[in-house]
Amino acid sequence: MEYYNPFQKREIRFPKRFKDKIEIYCKTNPTGGESLSPDYNPFSRQIDFWMLAVCLGYYSGQKIEDKQSYRFITGEIFLKDPGTIELLEIFGISETGDPYIINKPETIINLANQFAAAGIEQLINMIESSEQAPLWNLTNGFKEFFKDEFIGQWLSDEL
Numbered sequence: 001m002e003y004y005n006p007f008q009k010r011e012i013r014f015p016k017r018f019k020d021k022i023e024i025y026c027k028t029n030p031t032g033g034e035s036l037s038p039d040y041n042p043f044s045r046q047i048d049f050w051m052l053a054v055c056l057g058y059y060s061g062q063k064i065e066d067k068q069s070y071r072f073i074t075g076e077i078f079l080k081d082p083g084t085i086e087l088l089e090i091f092g093i094s095e096t097g098d099p100y101i102i103n104k105p106e107t108i109i110n111l112a113n114q115f116a117a118a119g120i121e122q123l124i125n126m127i128e129s130s131e132q133a134p135l136w137n138l139t140n141g142f143k144e145f146f147k148d149e150f151i152g153q154w155l156s157d158e159l
Contacts, residue, residue: 003082006105007075012050013113015066018120022049022072025127025134039133047077049123051084054112056119058091063114075109088112 014022026049027041043049050072057063078085092101092108101107126141127134 010075010109011071013069042135053119057115062118064117
């Protein structure tokens, strides 16, 4: 079943300086080569890597407009993924305070690409944080991230 997709012809972009690392950590490596295992290629697709980077950038409140970026896919990938479309629209509304931003899909994708450019460095730092396999580093990184968030929230609620 196909859904509403305002991002169909929009460019999904990554900063060029991270291209090699992104491809290493994704199972779908466009330059070829054999996928090692989920331990070493924790992301099935580059779009999954991008979406997690968007979320990290959004959560941290950081955006980077990277002039040295490349298109790795178009928004057509979201055709059967209404949840991601809605999440991107919610990020756009939240960031701009304008509910009518949903009528400007190019602006929303530009914001998402900026959030991804900010979040990608955090994500790669997590993945490369120790000598363990990337999946375990990522898991440990998010465990620490959430532990710090929840403990911090709990402490502020108690005070």
